[in-house]
Amino acid sequence: MNTRSTALPRPAQRPTGHASAAAPAPAPVSVPEPASSTAAPPPTGPQPHAPYAEALLAHAGRDWLRLNVPGHAADASRFASLAQLFGPGALALDFPPLLDGLDLGAASPLARAQELAAEAWGARRTWFLTNGASQANQIASLVTPALGDTLVVQRSVHSSVIDGLVLSGLDAVFVQPSIDAEQGIAHGIGPEALAEALAQALAAASRPAAAYVVSPSYFGAVADIRALADVAHGAGVPLIVDEAWGAHFGFHPDLPGNALSQGADLVTSSTHKLGGSLTQSAMLHLADGPYADRLEPLIDRAHRMVQSTSASALLLASLDLARAQLACGTAELEASIEAADRIRRTIRRLGRFRLVSDTFDRYDDITGADPLRIAIDTRHGHISGHEARRLLYRDHQIMVEVATDAAVVAVIGAGSQPDTERFVEALHCLPSPLSDAGHQPLQRLPAPGPARLTTREAFHHPARLLPAAEAIGHISADTLAAYPPGIPNLLPGEVITPEVVDFLRYTANTPHGHIRGAHDPLVTHLRVIDSGTH
Template sequence: MNTRTAPLPPNRPAAASAATTITTTTDQSYAPYAEALVAHSGRDWLRLNVPGHAAAPGSALTDRFGARVTALDFPPLLDGLDVGPDNPLEQALALAARAWGARRTWFLTNGASQGNQIASMVAPALGRTLVVQRSVHSSVVDGLVLSGLDAVFVQPSVDPEQGIAHGVTAGDVAQALRRAPDAAAVYVVSPSYFGAVADVRAIADAAHAAGVPLIVDEAWGSHFGFHPALPAGALALGADLVTSSTHKLAGSLTQSAMLHLADGPFADRLEPLVDRCFRLVQSTSASALLTASLDLARRALVSGADRITGSVAAADAVRGAVRARGRFGLVCDRFHRFPDVTAADPLRIAVDTRAGGITGHEARQSLSRDHRIMVEVSTDSALVAVFGAGSAPDTERFVDALHRLPSPLTGSDGPSREPLSLPRPGAARLTAREAFLSPSRVVPAAAAVGLISADTLAAYPPGIPNVLPGEVITAETVAFLRRTAAAPGGHVRGAVDPAVSRLRVVAS
């Protein structure tokens, strides 16, 4: 095995000491788990174990997807893959920790949502209240239900014209910490779904000054720090625990992610807690394919500077073309108006479609139906396209299709065509856990106004909760959710029914 030292990515500190890493492998061009998996699948196995397809030829899976998929689909706890000293999985984890500048890294096979749940479950050992950005992903709220923590919410800045939330400032975090003497941790999101990057360094300083760790949901920034054109990663800026949705822009398979622990002042306390909580929520049948894809994504990021340069250039070309043609706007061109936004992810293209006479939902539907182009998400006012780190999409096809979209909003003054404003959250009456576990009843949406929600309700994607369990349901929020559900492709995560005609409330 080659154990030469490879250079670290930009802005990456060295990994932790050997006390937390059982392998000496430092060659980032090596993908130990993925390579061991391929070698294992190439042997002549008679498979009398799970999974039940047994990699047998002629099965429904092999007929549709080919024999390669099932041949690589092994269960955990196999010699030569993840059992024994210095096994390939441990080597892959150590290489990932070094690549991201972490003391320790965990591979997740239930997405960054699993990482957010783990981080929330760890926090009660440090205090009773989580100081948390209100516009976190719904999986963080799920974590509050699991942990039973109280929460002090920090309100993000909101772009009223776009109806989207950005981030929080260090000053707002410090003020919230003063209201929470029993704080366990600070929990923020950076970057946002629309590519807005927060001042993680300043927020980390505010958290540490109060004696608590900073947890960052960096689901959309797993590629950060691997190229000079990209923002620095949260670990390099002082974060203590970071959720990384590696499948989003870093190239691993859907549902694979990582959780990174910094080698900072809280590491000794957090490491055993994170490890135990990881075992609570990680599947005992973790997918070998997902795990291997994380190993390969790490290698591609570390070695892929030239490919990332091409991706950034392609995204810049799209932004330049949109500005030059003048019909649409770019959401990032408004970021300078908000004090909490310090940078933008260059691989995210958020287009203000209403400026061009069409809602984001209608634009997304037309791009898919008429041009066979998929974008990441749409809102009432915008759509978001993402370029994976290292990908080289057909930018001319996207720009041309975008500017061939109809403009049904031109001259329209009907109430259904008015921009959809982001509703303000209702007052919190119970903790998320108290409300979730309380006796509940389902009522018509109009009758739910003024009552306490038993569910998390989030326009999805991006999955930022508009209603939390324990919050009072407002008429403004009901109208927002019902309009979201009625839009083309609209979906409200957690709703009792697709139309949001009924809501689950805490029984009085």
């Protein structure tokens, strides 16, 4: 990889015996040069530059007497434990917001970095976020009441979208995704299902505010965003796409096009997932379409509401660097795709396991697949996904992203090149504890119970705690989601069903199982609204 190193200026020499020594210099930042590969044309403009990261690096190289926050003051000698864990360079780069030469003003390095990100993703405007795509989903939910009173939303959205409904107070019409019953996973929705839900909202005399869909899914299934955008626009509403898992889309010809290029109006991007930025950093992209003039000032206001006033400079800089890497790292992306393809080819050849993506052609709502996602049907190899994940972690020091009762999902970050042989060998060394005769029934995704209240009404309603078995038939006060992937299995305002309780308790008792929003780790009790059943 060709890189250009931005050298850090040496701090000015202090007199001998000064009470506080200068912090050691952070390591130089390497910014990718355009790739030499001819697989895709290089981006236009100064995409190899990372203006905010470079300005932050230069700022850290000056001889500051830091009498402001953060309290460690970049003093690696006095805060040795921090410096030992993170390195003195991280402390030196940890500046607060609102500094000249970094983020103040319309022409600041941060503003320029966000402009380059908008250019790279094809957006009218891009916002850098420091609380993940969850923050992006909350912003998107907060602005939609200005457009209508009902959000038409895919039922398998991330729980942060449901949190956004609580914040916004919007009513919702949910669109059920297609379900792979064999795997127990949700895919996406098609244009016909979206059109039917929009018509349902209109028939109820409500004003649809927007359509909210997910693509790609947690298992890499890509929806027909172009067709969904046409349906939404035909109904007079914008299309919002939770593209949390697709930050890398559009940066290589072997990857699906990103949602903005397919007609989406507002796109949430969890850049840290596969895009290479630090954990908890993300972006929100606004298209230059018919809804942009109305949405842009609203997004600005919502962004100020939910973005920390102490946003991490480290996270912001990582977004700047990730954008430069994606925009100019065609050769590295190609190597990542080839690594994923190599794993798939070997799994198919050895025959013990199957690939979930090999069944995507059965579903009309799936038009493509993310090549950097490797979803493996472990049940076919006579081991549950939860057990496979546990043994890979414990015995082989291999972490996979998601496990279900039937599968594990491995992801390869855009630009990374993992040891594919190590993973394939460890996978095929897993024991086969399940025989065909003793195969446990698959824990299927439960169908949601009927909605009796809006999410906001249920959230604010007085609640009480009941044993899980006694909560059946009552209305949930909480959002409960098996995590990962974080798709809500129970929403505030929905009736609690036996199937939902069984699924949540089963998941909570599996290795690495976690239920976001649960009152207790094993889901022995549930919070229900105090008025009982409706």
